[in-house]
Amino acid sequence: MSTLTAQLAISGGTPVTTAKVPFMLPALAEADINSAILVLKSGILRAAKKCEELETRLGAMSNAKHAMTCANGTCALQLAYEPLLQPGDDVLVPAWSYIATASMLVARGCNPIFVDANPETGQIDVADAAKRITPKTRGIAATHMYGCPVDIDGVQALAKAHNLKVIYDAAQAHLATYKGTGIGAFGDAVTYSFYATKNLGTGEGGMITCNDDGLARQIKLLRSHGETDKYLHEQVGYNYRMNDVTGAIGCSRLDRLPAETDARRAAAARYGKVLAGIPGIRPLGITPGAVSAYHLYTVELDVSQFKCTRDEFAAALNAEGVPNAVHYPRALPDQPAFAKFLKGQAAWPVAVRLAKGVMSLPMHHGLSDAHFAVIEESMNKVAAAMRR
Numbered sequence: 001m002s003t004l005t006a007q008l009a010i011s012g013g014t015p016v017t018t019a020k021v022p023f024m025l026p027a028l029a030e031a032d033i034n035s036a037i038l039v040l041k042s043g044i045l046r047a048a049k050k051c052e053e054l055e056t057r058l059g060a061m062s063n064a065k066h067a068m069t070c071a072n073g074t075c076a077l078q079l080a081y082e083p084l085l086q087p088g089d090d091v092l093v094p095a096w097s098y099i100a101t102a103s104m105l106v107a108r109g110c111n112p113i114f115v116d117a118n119p120e121t122g123q124i125d126v127a128d129a130a131k132r133i134t135p136k137t138r139g140i141a142a143t144h145m146y147g148c149p150v151d152i153d154g155v156q157a158l159a160k161a162h163n164l165k166v167i168y169d170a171a172q173a174h175l176a177t178y179k180g181t182g183i184g185a186f187g188d189a190v191t192y193s194f195y196a197t198k199n200l201g202t203g204e205g206g207m208i209t210c211n212d213d214g215l216a217r218q219i220k221l222l223r224s225h226g227e228t229d230k231y232l233h234e235q236v237g238y239n240y241r242m243n244d245v246t247g248a249i250g251c252s253r254l255d256r257l258p259a260e261t262d263a264r265r266a267a268a269a270r271y272g273k274v275l276a277g278i279p280g281i282r283p284l285g286i287t288p289g290a291v292s293a294y295h296l297y298t299v300e301l302d303v304s305q306f307k308c309t310r311d312e313f314a315a316a317l318n319a320e321g322v323p324n325a326v327h328y329p330r331a332l333p334d335q336p337a338f339a340k341f342l343k344g345q346a347a348w349p350v351a352v353r354l355a356k357g358v359m360s361l362p363m364h365h366g367l368s369d370a371h372f373a374v375i376e377e378s379m380n381k382v383a384a385a386m387r388r
């Protein structure tokens with residue numbers, strides 16, 4: 001064992017700090033709790049004024065005409081997919097995303113056609129998507145991964161050329177922008193998640209935005225058993241409604257979200273400076289024209305430059321005081337759940353590479369100078385000890 005390796009906390013050396021840098025800050029503020037209490041005291045727990053307020057405000061902040069809250073981000077995808085796609089359709093979907101983007105296509109009876117990731121950004125590679133179009137391709141679902149918008153112009157041009165429906169999964173991307181515009185304005189529908197750890201976390205929760213009046217009506221019907229009047233059901237639907245306690249927490253957190261998002265962006269800029277001095281670790285690139293919401297700050301390790309795996313590097317960094325996580329350890333086509341859809345589909349080398357090399361570092365609005373001092377020292381210490 002080299003001296004540098006022996007000094008690592010994971011080998012029994014002294015850690016950079018014993019007070020770990022928080023990975024995220026999911027805690028509610030007093031104001032959020034008080035807003036929830038007001039709803040609880042009102043006795044009106046169903047979707048009501050607070051859900052409507054969240055729809056109006058977050059919809060406007062995302063530049064969308066219509067916004068519909070729902071139970072969670074997975075339901076949001078289902079509510080968007082059902083009116084836009086038919087069973088049997090082939091639908092392009094990123095090989096590099098969270099499972100729900102693709103699994104809800106399967107729930108709709110569609111065939112996921114997995115598209116490789118752009119090697120620079122990790123976002124859906126539009127050029128690769130174009131190569132995978134089949135005579136049955138009717139849609140494209142694209143995830144704004146880690147909070148960074150995809151190449152929306154590229155996706156829209158591809159969709160126009162092939163008459164595809166476009167659904168953007170913005171579960172991680174509240175308040176991100178593309179060419180100066182909120183991301184709720186693009187494509188046919190955009191979906192969001194308010195899961196506890198998301199930038200706007202309410203526990204569970206979700207939303208869909210769209211600009212089409214007819215589609216908004218269909219989504220609202222599907223969300224609530226197709227009900228058009230009391231116990232009159234125009235069509236079959238679900239109960240995918242949000243509740244007003246969740247809506248109140250969402251509205252209260254939304255008051256702080258612009259400032260918190262700016263703080264995330266400032267933290268990302270600081271990471272950029274730290275990482276510029278550490279060869280072999282690169283932040284994932286940002287799509288030209290996009291401003292990320294930095295739900296996660298994800299870097300890629302060039303494993304050929306280190307004598308350890310990503311997981312070993314991540315464990316060593318954690319031991320120094322910098323917790324981290326892997327988003328995600330597998331490309332979607334490598335999930336057993338999708339095995340039966342892969343026949344005839346070409347490989348996804350970039351997504352597979354990302355699964356071996358990515359690591360998310362602490363990212364939230366509360367990262368201080370002291371946190372960055374620990375992060376910088378720990379990253380340098382581990383990289384120097386592990387360097388080939």
Ligand SMILES: Cc1ncc(COP(=O)(O)O)c(C=O)c1O
Pocket residue numbers: 072073074075097098100101143169171172192193194195204205206
């Ligand atoms: C990209 C993406 N899509 C969809 C979802 C699903 O959202 P939810 O957990 O609210 O159902 C998530 C949440 O983790 C996500 O990150």
